[in-house]
Amino acid sequence: MTVIPSSLLQQYGASLNRFAKGEYVFHESWPAHFYFQVEEGSVKLFNAGENNDYIQGLFSHGESFGEPPLIAGFCYPANAKAITNCKIWVLKKADYLRLLRDNPGVHFEFTKMLAIRLFHKTKLLNAMNTQNPEKRILTIIDYFKDKAPRATPCYEVPFTRQAIADMTGLRVETVIKKVLRLAALGELELLDHKIVRH
């Protein structure tokens, strides 16, 4: 889901900034002034809780994040943190809006991406609503499975139980227990503790 070619970004004055592992790109409740697009590394979008975080999204090469506040003019509803060393394209708001105005094709692709994110969050909210931990876990796994480059028949889940807990709003122990149960039911497979989904 690559968004904007780097050549176009540069043309509008973007710069490629480095962020160290653990560094924040922006904080919750900050006003939005820049467009961000990951060139290298991974970024985590999350809400910090007292005990656990809630992960709203994970972004890597070619993906942009934090644009809705830029477009609609509100403050960030979540934090963005580099979870590895990163190189990120940074473009000023006014330049980004100009880029969108000048390139209807890019604008339409962006709209399309927002539509897909909305679809994902709608499905997620529905899954969360059911209150059923197992359904939550499978919904999250299937989301990343569908998002994965190849629609592999066999998807190796690249997350720890803790990460799944952070995305589903459950506790680690619950995820551990439910994953074992899902494996026993045949919904998942466990290869040396790695979760695999068919």
Next chain:
Amino acid sequence: MTVIPSSLLQQYGASLNRFAKGEYVFHESWPAHFYFQVEEGSVKLFNAGENNDYIQGLFSHGESFGEPPLIAGFCYPANAKAITNCKIWVLKKADYLRLLRDNPGVHFEFTKMLAIRLFHKTKLLNAMNTQNPEKRILTIIDYFKDKAPRATPCYEVPFTRQAIADMTGLRVETVIKKVLRLAALGELELLDHKIVRH
């Protein structure tokens, strides 16, 4: 949050259709072929559960719904049902896309609206994640309070406890009990059983 002027819709070949109270506009998993904009009445977007529904959104005069699947080409993730008698503008997908292409201003306003919806769902997911029923209820109430025409200092919640339950994924009894508790805590006020939020 009016989306597209009816004159423009008509110009692109939209027709004003009637839907009776209780009638479905579309069903979950249907492919999307039309743009819908409410002229009169109210529409409920929801996922049906075995016991309870989960309400994804409520739409009335001037609001459009069900566009993301149209833009990104996937199937509806929820059902849409008229909860009163309705008049709804209906425009064929191809004509809608043409309208967007011809009117960059309308396109940008649409993108902005998707951004706002995404913001709302992000906050909602965070609230749901906390697992705290009281926070869920307040998040929903505040959403509609902010959405309300006037930023009234005193917002009278226009929903039954059952409706709040359907939007938060809680049970009626839980909502009833928690609302009483929130009133005792001073977060809400109860005027003759009507919920009021300051």
Next chain:
DNA sequence: TATTCTTTATGACCGAAACCATAAGAATCG
């Protein structure tokens, strides 16, 4: 006005997930 149906309310009981403690294997780092 009488009769439903809906909405709000309340209390008892139950079960599932949180919480807590502990531990062992795996990975990371100095």
Next chain:
DNA sequence: CGATTCTTATGGTTTCGGTCATAAAGAATA
């Protein structure tokens, strides 16, 4: 390579929201 941290695992206890039953007040309908 040893030490430390992270991850997976397991079992016991607690808590909170779901479930069920019941009832009364209000709204809608005949």
